[in-house]
Amino acid sequence: xxxxxxxxxxxxxxxxxxxxxxxxxxxxxxxxxxxxxxxxxxxxxxxxxxxxxxxxxxxxxxxxxxxxxxxxxxxxxxxxxxxxxxxxxxxxxxxxxxxxxxxxxxxxxxxxxxxxxxxxxxxxxxxxxxxxxxxxxxxxxxxxxxxxxxxxxxxxxxxxxxxxxxxxxxxxxxxxxxxxxxxxxxxxxxxxxxxxxxxxxxxxxxxxxxxxxxxxxxxxxxxxxxxxxxxxxxxxxxxxxxxxxxxxxxxxxxxxxxxxxxxxxxxxxxxxxxxxxxxxxxxxxxxxxxxxxxxxxxxxxxxxxxxxxxxxxxxxxxxxxxxxxxxxxxxxxxxxxxxxxxxxxxxxxxxxxxxxxxxxxxxxxxxxxxxxxxxxxxxxxxxxxxxxxxxxxxxxxxxxxxxxxxxxxxxxxxxxxxxxxxxxxxxxxxxxxxxxxxxxxxxxxxxxxxxxxxxxxxxxxxxxxxxxxxxxxxxxxxxxxxxxxxxxxxxxxxxxxxxxxxxxxxxxx
Numbered sequence: 001x002x003x004x005x006x007x008x009x010x011x012x013x014x015x016x017x018x019x020x021x022x023x024x025x026x027x028x029x030x031x032x033x034x035x036x037x038x039x040x041x042x043x044x045x046x047x048x049x050x051x052x053x054x055x056x057x058x059x060x061x062x063x064x065x066x067x068x069x070x071x072x073x074x075x076x077x078x079x080x081x082x083x084x085x086x087x088x089x090x091x092x093x094x095x096x097x098x099x100x101x102x103x104x105x106x107x108x109x110x111x112x113x114x115x116x117x118x119x120x121x122x123x124x125x126x127x128x129x130x131x132x133x134x135x136x137x138x139x140x141x142x143x144x145x146x147x148x149x150x151x152x153x154x155x156x157x158x159x160x161x162x163x164x165x166x167x168x169x170x171x172x173x174x175x176x177x178x179x180x181x182x183x184x185x186x187x188x189x190x191x192x193x194x195x196x197x198x199x200x201x202x203x204x205x206x207x208x209x210x211x212x213x214x215x216x217x218x219x220x221x222x223x224x225x226x227x228x229x230x231x232x233x234x235x236x237x238x239x240x241x242x243x244x245x246x247x248x249x250x251x252x253x254x255x256x257x258x259x260x261x262x263x264x265x266x267x268x269x270x271x272x273x274x275x276x277x278x279x280x281x282x283x284x285x286x287x288x289x290x291x292x293x294x295x296x297x298x299x300x301x302x303x304x305x306x307x308x309x310x311x312x313x314x315x316x317x318x319x320x321x322x323x324x325x326x327x328x329x330x331x332x333x334x335x336x337x338x339x340x341x342x343x344x345x346x347x348x349x350x351x352x353x354x355x356x357x358x359x360x361x362x363x364x365x366x367x368x369x370x371x372x373x374x375x376x377x378x379x380x381x382x383x384x385x386x387x388x389x390x391x392x393x394x395x396x397x398x399x400x401x402x403x404x405x406x407x408x409x410x411x412x413x414x415x416x417x418x419x420x421x422x423x424x425x426x427x428x429x430x431x432x433x434x435x436x437x438x439x440x441x442x443x444x445x446x447x448x449x450x451x452x453x454x455x456x457x458x459x460x461x462x463x464x465x466x467x468x469x470x471x472x473x474x475x476x477x478x479x480x481x482x483x484x485x486x487x488x489x490x491x492x493x494x495x496x497x498x499x500x501x502x503x504x505x506x507x508x509x
Contacts, residue, residue, distance in 0.1 A: 001045055005032045006155060010196035021050045021068045028082070029075035031187070035156020036230050036266050037117045040081030044110040046072045047089035051106035055099035065093065077279035080231040080268045085113050113265075114158045119325050120263035121160035123410065127378045128166020128226065128261060129173065134352070134381070135223050136175045143204070144170070145223045147180040147213055150241035151189035152228025152261065153197040162261040163226040164197065171203045179205040180216060184241055210243045214250035225251050229262040234401060234458075237274020264321050269401060320402040321410050324394075328387040328407040331373055333364050333496070338385055340432075340496050341375065345383070347507070349434035352381035359487075361412040364496065365429045366392065370422050372431075376409030393419065398466075401459045413457040420462045421492050424469035428492045430499040435487035436507065444506075448472040449481040456485040465490075478502045 005014040005027075016032060018024050024046035027033050033042050050068030054061040069086045076082055092109045096102030135144045152163035160168065170177045179198055184190035191207045198205040208216070216222050225247055231239045238244070238260050251258035271277040341362050344350045350360030358380025363372045376389045391411035396403035396419050403419070405411040412418075418431045443449070450464040461482070468474045479502055482488035491506075493499035 001049070003027055003033050003042065004155065006034060006193060007032060009155075010192055018045075019049070021046055021053060021071065024049060025071050025075050028072065034189070035151065036081045036228065037121065037157030037162065037263060038155070039076055040085040040265055041110075041114040041117055041158050043072050043082050043085040044089055044113040047086060047093070048103070048106040048110045051093055051099075051103045055103060061099065061102070062094075065090065081265045084265050088113065116323075116325075117158040117263060117265065118160065120265070120323075121154075121157050121162055121165050124162050124261050124263065125160055125165030125169035128259070129169040129175075130378065130381060131224065131257070131259070132166055132170040132175055132177060133173070136170070136177075139223070141176065143176040143178040145178050145180060145216075145221055147182070147216070147222045147225045147247070148194065149182045149190065149210075149213075149225075149227045149244050149247055150184045151193040151197070153194055155193050155197060156228065157263075161197075161228075162263065162266075163228045164194070165261065166226060167198075167203060168201060171201065177203065179203060180213065180222060181205050181207045182210045182213060182243065182247075183207055185210060185243065189241070211246075213247055214254075217250050217254040217256050222251075222254075222256050224257040224259065226259045226261055229260050229266050231268050231271075231274075231278050232260070232262055232266055233271040233274045233278070234267065234269050235272050235274075237271075237278070239274055239278045264323075267320055269320055320400065322402070322404040323391075323410050324404065324406045325408065326406055328373075328390050328392060330387060331366070331390075331392075334373070334387070334390070336496050337362060337364055337373070337430075340500055341385065343500070344432065344434055344503075349436060349503075350380050351435075359435050361414050361418075361433045362496075363393075363412075363415075363418045363431045365422055370419065371395075372418060372422060374411050374415055374418055376407070377412050379409070379412075391415075398459065398462045401462075416459075416462050417456070417465055417490065420465040421469075421490065424466055425475055425492065427494055429494050430496045431490065431492045432499050432503060433488065433490050434503065436489060437487040439506065440481065440487045440489070443481065443483070447479060447481050447506075448474040448477060449483045450485075452483040454482075454484045456482055456488060461485075479506060 001018045003016045003018055005016040008014040018027055028039055028042055050065055054064040057064055069090055073083055073086055089106060089109050093102050093106050096105050132144050146167055148163050153161035167177055167179060181194045182190045195205060195207050227240050227244050229238045229240050248258050352358050358378045360380050361375045363374035365372050371394050373390050373392050376391050379385060379389050388408040391405040391407035391409055393403055393405045393411050393415050396416060403415055414433045421428055421431050448468045454460045454464050468480055474480050478493055479491045491499050491502045493502055
């Protein structure tokens with residue numbers, strides 16, 4: 001098994017052979033490999049090596065497997081992808097009846113983890129591309145200036161990266177883009193790795209001292225900030241490289257859009273308070289050899305020091321989504337669904353807000369089951385949708401805030417709310433989630449509503465929707481308001497026409 005030993009970049013490109021669990025643990029712990037996605041993928045292959053080793057040793061294979069899992073899990077505490085990949089391997093390997101079966105399962109899961117990481121990052125790039133293209137249109141050909149912190153590029157994942165994926169996608173589409181690269185303390189991943197990556201890809205960039213970002217924002221030199229995440233709680237707390245919090249504060253103060261790009265494997269569905277619960281690594285490394293950490297010929301600003309630990313909050317985290325990345329099969333009702341979506345978009349009930357975030361979504365039930373087709377995540381700003389913009393939700397678990405979907409895109413953040421409606425009202429054949437800020441501010445007293453303290457896309461929202469069906473007349477009204485989600489309403493009906501009629505009745509009242 002081969003890894004890129006990132007310790008030698010940007011001056012040497014070194015490939016390392018890894019053949020044992022011990023070697024993989026060392027590679028992860030000593031940062032030969034680093035980055036949330038890559039750590040998870042490496043751990044997956046580490047468990048594959050453990051399965052091979054267990055087949056050659058005397059004694060219980062379970063004992064060796066658990067021992068290897070414990071060793072790998074202890075290497076890096078902050079990135080949740082590590083434990084996620086290990087747990088996934090342990091649960092799947094246990095199904096093997098023979099040593100050979102367990103080895104084959106471990107290899108299959110390791111490959112799947114890596115392939116999913118690559119595909120999820122590719123999709124992050126496609127979603128983020130829309131944001132960059134929108135800014136590019138507003139700037140009329142001038143370069144879009146993106147600021148990023150640390151390294152969340154393809155070196156940190158299997159491919160594409162998370163924070164850099166939209167940048168690469170925009171550059172490859174011919175969009176003029178320039179990247180401000182924070183040098184990033186204490187290991188200089190930005191100046192060593194991100195700058196090297198961008199240079200190899202031909203993306204214009206400038207390395208800056210970490211504290212320069214706020215100055216650039218004050219002077220209108222940053223159009224958006226995109227960072228990665230080592231671990232994100234289900235309540236929205238984001239743990240990323242030191243200095244991320246200050247970038248978030250500066251962005252907010254200067255009205256610069258701030259985005260966290262992450263795959264679903266970086267979500268922690270157990271932790272609620274990131275500041276108190278997320279373990280923060282404190283390696284104590286000195287900052288040295290500053291003169292030689294940059295790839296040759298890279299432009300640079302004077303540098304400064306920074307030694308702060310923090311967790312930054314970026315908003316609500318949505319469901320955990322297991323996506324089966326396949327082409328969506330043409331389904332009955334798609335043309336009618338697109339037509340109703342067009343009507344809602346013309347009315348301004350579906351669209352994109354000032355920060356580039358899409359809002360509003362529609363779905364239809366798949367036959368008589370609780371499965372359904374729904375518009376994909378971040379499609380609100382698209383004038384028209386095709387099959388690639390729809391996902392089919394095939395299963396879900398409200399308690400785990402989890403669902404599985406099929407398609408080329410990830411299902412909308414509101415998918416579990418739609419699922420709660422379909423499950424609570426078997427006669428419902430279509431669900432609309434839409435925004436009308438005027439009606440929402442009026443807060444019609446007779447309309448069923450979820451509590452103000454409950455945000456959209458959360459397990460609490462699902463619970464409150466189900467409670468509405470149990471304790472109010474929402475079944476007959478076919479509408480409810482999301483009091484904690486600005487402008488948010490949900491209507492439903494036996495079919496698309498019925499759901500639309502309910503919506504129009506309240507708009508015209």
